[in-house]
Amino acid sequence: MKIIIAALAALAALQPTFSTRVDGVRVDVLVTDSSRRPLRGLAPADFLIRDNGIAQEVEVVSFGEISLNVGLAFDLSDSVAGARLEQLKAASQALTAELQPGDQSSLVTFNEVVSLPCPLSSNRSCVREALNAARPEGETSLVDGVLAGMIVGESDVGRSLLMVFSDGLDTASFLSAGRVLDLGRRSDVVVYPIASKGARPDFIEELASLTGGRLHEVDQRSDLSATFRAILEEFRYRYLVTYQPTGVARDGWHTLDVQVKRPGARVKARPGYQGR
């Protein structure tokens, strides 16, 4: 979570008053009904946000209107070679086909080496071409790759999603899991990890929880394309809620409690943010 210093250009186009405000906090919130379908049509008055226990006045709520920054951080180590890579290519193609005008995508790949074949852009073919050229090999720097994906994926424009795919363990990172969790507390990027059942490092689920995302566990029989599309769908139909924090210190950890004043509403949002 970050404090908004500058205006959000894309949001400003929709909410002109927002561009004049500074030091706001924005929270990405998934609201579903009892059937886990996105609950639509909510207004600021429907949200109750407590920042460190202090109720805040919600100012802006947007739903499905803001363009997305879809970051991909893919494990291309030895363990992904073969059928898994083909599934990953197909799933990525299915995902990029669902992107809308204004959405951007990026691709960070990692084995022991982290690289950025596709910087954040509206180029739809880059991910496909990069994966077609990929030759999985080597060890896995998962923590390093995720941290790079989060830094690359952050943007003042739009809402940022990072989908992390890895089918195994971290075997080569320099950074500790604590570093990427620390970034998760500060960043607006919502992380959705897709990991193999059973064989995943502990931090990946915690990172999803910290950022308001959700872990998806898959196996060889899973339909990866359907999983990717479902994540994008879920992320697109989340609310972006903003408020000016009052009655709380700016620095330090802020515990967030987000509620929706509708019967049966289920809310998923980050549990807090690191203020600075």
Place this chain on the structure above:
Amino acid sequence: MRLVAGATVIVLTLSSVTTADDRAVLRLRGWIDAVDTHAAGQTDAALGVVTAWTYEDLELMRPYVEALFGLPAAQRSARAVRRRSLGSNDTAAIAVLTRSLLGRGDVVVFMKRAVILHTDAALVGGMPLVVTPPSVLKSDPRQQQRNVDVRSHDGQVSHFELQNLHWEYAMDVLEALPAKPAPDPFIGQWYRAIGAHFAHGGQFADALRHFQRARRVAGQDAGVLYGEACLQETLGAPPVQDYVRVTVLPNGLLIRGIESPQSHFRRAESLLRQALAADPALIEASLRLGRVLTRLEKYDEALSHLRTAMTGSDDRATVYYAHLFAGDANHALGRLDEARRQYEQAIGIYPDSQAARLALGSVLRAIGDRPAALSAIDPMLRTPARGPDDDPWWEYYAGDGAKVGRLLAELRAPFMSAR
């Protein structure tokens, strides 16, 4: 890079019959000839003698070699079991051969040559044997012990294999070398070189057995203490810990020898302190101690050792590591500006370093400077480091592994021709 390959040792007890016969004594004579005629590092006929032995042959012959050098069996239950397989005729025949060796006047050199022969056999020979994962059998002291190791690649189980018994032969003979008035330097030299070989290949199962036996005969050797400390640090690191946590082996097999990270780091700390006591000039030990103390959250002392490494070494990689780890310790202490400075110094030494650039990006992001964080990692993302020449981090867990070629060459040098 092979950070995590064979991760663990699983000790199983399998049924195996070991019976002595006359052919074994003949084979022992052939072994003595092979020791005498092998040229270190060469795949010569002498090497072929021992690499042609099957696993069962190696098990069968081991008590003969142990008895040849009079290795004590009383306090070593496995050895005592092996020794009981020898008949009285065997014992008498072996005694004759022992007297003959002693009469030559070069028995110490002979023993070292035997160590080299089995070292070369282990390095170039047909062992180890890939096996199907065995079922756990109940322990029976009458049965021969076999160790089965699991190998992995990129965090996934690759295959199972029997322990390479040539290493055991080499270590058996090392135990017979004179220990007084001081252990023969060859012992420490061998343990350090082969420890480096195991570290280079991520052969943790072999390395655990290796250093366990090293303690008996080279427990005060700074280089050996340092080698075991590197192993302990690696065993406590996330790649090994995560692997052990999630890996389920077939047939009820369990991974052994891996404890909590803190246990391994504390052991590494102790070993590094002993290594520095034995050789205060061992700068690599100061560096590693700084890193291990950081992992144990003893940051101030860690920084002191890291400063020693920065100022006391002219090795580029050592100084790079020292700045990198000092960045981590400062970051943990909340001294973000100093952490940043340390990471920048590390980048100054290895500009394409992935580890240092990501660490710098992380600390800049924590400071709140998002554009600077992106700028810090951008060069490494666009022109990724490709190997240890760009970023030594990828060799860190190999410990002495980078030196294995030189260490082996030094070990073999006196034995490059036949007796």
